[in-house]
Amino acid sequence: MHSLRKWIVVALGVTLASSASPALAAPKPVDVQLLSIADFHGYITPQNNAADGTIKDAQGNTLVVGGAPYLATHLSKLREGHANTVTFSNGDNFSGWPTEVSFHADEPTIEFLNKIGLDFTAVGNHELDRSLEFLRDHMGAGECFGEADVDSCFTDSDGRRFHGANFAFSTANITEKGDTRPVLEPYVIKKFRGIPVGFINLTTPTTVDGSTSYQPSLDNLPPVETADKYAAILKRRGVRAIVANVHEGGAAGADFNGCADPMNGPIWDFAKKASPDIDVIVTGHWHAYFTCSVPDPAGNPRPVVEAANHGRLINEINLKIDRRTRDVIRSATTAVNHPVTRDVTPDPVMTKLVDHWNAKQKETYAKPYGTITGDITRTRDATGQSTLGNTVADVAYFDSQQTEGGKADLAMVAVAPVKGSNSLRGDLRFAKGPNPADSDGQVLLGESWAAWGYANPVLTVSVKGSQLEQALEQQWQTQADGTVRFAPLAVSKNVRFSYSPGRPVGDRINPADVLIDGQPLDTGRTYRLAALAYTLLGADGYSAFAGYTDAVRGNRDYDAMRAYLRQGPLTPPALDRAVPLT
Template identity: 70%
Template sequence: MRSFRSRIAVVAAAGLVVLTGPATAAVAARPGPVDVQVLTLSDLHGYLTPQHNATDGTIKDPTGKVLVVGGAPYIATHLERLRAGRDHTLTLAAGDFFSGWPTEVAYHADEPTIEFMNKIKVDVAAVGNHELDRSLEFLRDHMGKGKCFGEIGVDSCFTDSDGQPFRGADFPFSTANIVRKGQERPVLPPYVIKRFGRVAVGVINLTTVTTVEGSTSYQPGLDNLPLVETAGKYAAELKRRGVEAIVANVHEGGYAGPEFDGCANLTGPIADFAARATPDIDAIVTGHWHWGFNCALPDPAGDLRPVVEPANHGRLINELNLKIDPRTRDVIRSATTSANHAVTRDVPPDPDMTELVEYWLAKGAESYARPVGALTGDVTRVRDADGESTLGNLAADVAHADSHRTPGGAADLAMVAVAPVKGSNSLRADLKFAKGANPADADGTVLFGEAWAAWGYANPVLTVSVTGAQIEQALEQQWQTQPNGTVRFAPLAVSGNVRFSYDLSKPVGDRVLPADVLIGGVPLDPTRGYRLAALAYTLIGADGYTAFAGFTDAVRGSRDYEAFRDYLARGPLTPPALDRAIAKQL
């Protein structure tokens, strides 16, 4: 590594962070450093269409002025301008380009995002937690290699904006620390080496350790290796291969104040990583937390290196400029610069990207209008006095049915949060029998877009082992005493094979008796084990029910969206009766 470790300072000017050190004669005499530009985007989440709301389409500059930013046509233009006149450029994606909420992308298996990433010439993509929202096989074989699944043009392999069939990514997906359970070898390549004439840059890609047991990416067959140790292992391997210039592309984030091109007391997991990760790593680019910052922090040897995050949804692009000594093949950190650039819309939009966005918007409208099922009556979120709703009961039935379609599933019962204490509610919209405004709709018809909007947020149905005592506790947690002393009712829907009664005259925590909970007509046994189907979000406690902590033997089923559509496709659906929860009469 470098010999200049003393009197290192940070010079901040015009939003540019410069890592400076003493200019020794040896450094000055080195012939012709090789300039390598590293451009990074993170957490795009499929936001290709320019956004206009306060969250997704703006960012504040250091003066507090609100800048309108983002959108594929503007990202492409800014990248082209940043690359202009540069001989050597490396473009990174720092994870979570997938599983966004724009329906024109989500309806089409995130394929529009791959088309965009190919067109902007991404060189390597770190695996974020959301890249694993479906499965490793989906990421590797479909996104990476273009392998089709389901019905072509309906489920996958849509025709792109150039009229070409989906072919997968032109770049590699990489993670050094996601492995199969019980193994040490990563499921994808751990790093990528990019050569620029006489020098090379190694990019080690790392994924947040919250991935495997995260809400949407819950993958029971995978495991996370620790970030710092894994980064050190592969940095040493790169050095053995003669690569001295090393960048860590880490899908893990932090917060460093409100200024997107500044740095004020970096906190969060990435701060720990930056403080401990091997000095062999010359720069750290990050994502995941959706913040923008541009820091220069000391590595364990005391030398400064960039630690940066370019926000989310295409609002910022980070630019690192590395000068690499062709003799040592290492980064001259004293000459390293870094800046976060706002993706403003005061530049001409790229015409090809404008066409891409317009194409997928039109395709989204077409997909929305595809019929996927039928109803005999309204299915709504309206709750009765017992907390039941037809949509809640239907969602529980869907989860139960999906479990029985999943190898290793076969749940005894299912539960779905109807009005959770905190977090997101998976019940999002009513399904009405009467036709809506869409010309493709008809009385009793459920359109693809209507089903998508009614239940779910890309969360998987898990089947897990719990005890009867945990099921009883979960039913008790439908009533939760708040800090002000009031009791909040947070009902849980149960599948159609379950009936239970409760007594509001009893204190909170003692309103449900095991004998009053019938599963398939048999009273609940607190001492025996049960297989329970529920959304991962609920099981990990994200919506306020702690009863399921410590569940075991998790099996992942379908995502809520797909499970719901599969259930609707079975035939005309009659709204479920509201007869599963009964209050005891005083």
């Protein structure tokens, strides 16, 4: 067993072996139970696929897990016999992919978390997928936006309008750009029989520049230094029992109650460096699972845990706190991940909640979004163009024109990326589909949602003309086996370009043959480009955009498409924007 991990397995968990805290004769320690989930992502409905609905135990047996009704039952059972208990989340509670949740501004997740009695949550990167204002004012305070029961403030399973979270959102290291004060409360203090326990909540530093959470008006403070700062503040306030709830993860083997090499990921560096005043580290973000122990800088072991994702596991940590020192007795601390199995009676309140939102999903799917005059599909011609590809490039361009500080000169969208996810996911057909609400030419909300996007924001950035030329060259990329992969980029309707397919890779574009609003591409000029954040950050495999500046965030892809469709009947665009030279 790894020298850094000395674990004694007990019936309900893993006990840390340490000589750091001597046994106490009297008075009797205070017991405090910590129950947490991570990366729930709105998975209220029990899933039937392997990735989201199962987990393997230490013997390799497959357990069927997850779903709000079962998670609620397991939480109730775990709380039995515990007078001092706190339930919290590591973040990424919403901004998930189940449409019964995402169609409804993630409000079903808040209803669920309210009903299970969540006390607080760290802010994960996905909590900022829309904006800080959306998180604070809508999700937190229940303020409506847009049209009630269409854009937000839907009626919940109890027949009440959305009122926001009954729990706190907390982050110590997300700030306004240029500021050092966190945008939300940095920590939470809970008292048990008069003894305070402090929870410092931290957000992954990848948040501000993340592909879905991209927020150019925000900034990240470094996690270790921030944790140390607030641990010292809590200590000055008389708090000795301190938990770091860090939305940043790692991996440590395949056993959800084990800890095996290789241990990789940023959380391990945090665990080795963060203040020894911190007694427990709860993590997430990586959708991994482990119950580890890592010595703090003073050499004393402390638990480092992660409880998977999508409601598959619940982590339980039991603290014993010395009444005299008010500090955690680490040698008596236990940690265990519990699988959310479905061999228990599902909570009837949560069953009603899930049924309500799934019925609502069918209604929302069928709402009209816009109209089209012909098929708009992903089918590409020899030049790489498709009617859907050209359409979404126009959507990105349109969204930029509506965004303050946007006003792009052109837009580009990856339609067959070199790597990563393809944002073009479905076709829009003119003929009516099987949904009773559909008709010829009608685009339903669910159909639009399924055609393009993955909750990615449209960004408008400044790039050099030479970068645009390079991006067009990167449509052809030589692979390791010597073959050439064609990864076309769709361009907005104000752009035309020609290319020479017979020339070597990297030399197929002549700037004089790239026309933007009828003018040849100037490689020395700065242009404003609209594209999805995923592409601009290089996740699609196009490195040409690196070093862009002056980013302005627009709408998410789903919302941009909706606004574009609302302009009136949409005609499939001609495939005349890329022309091969003979």
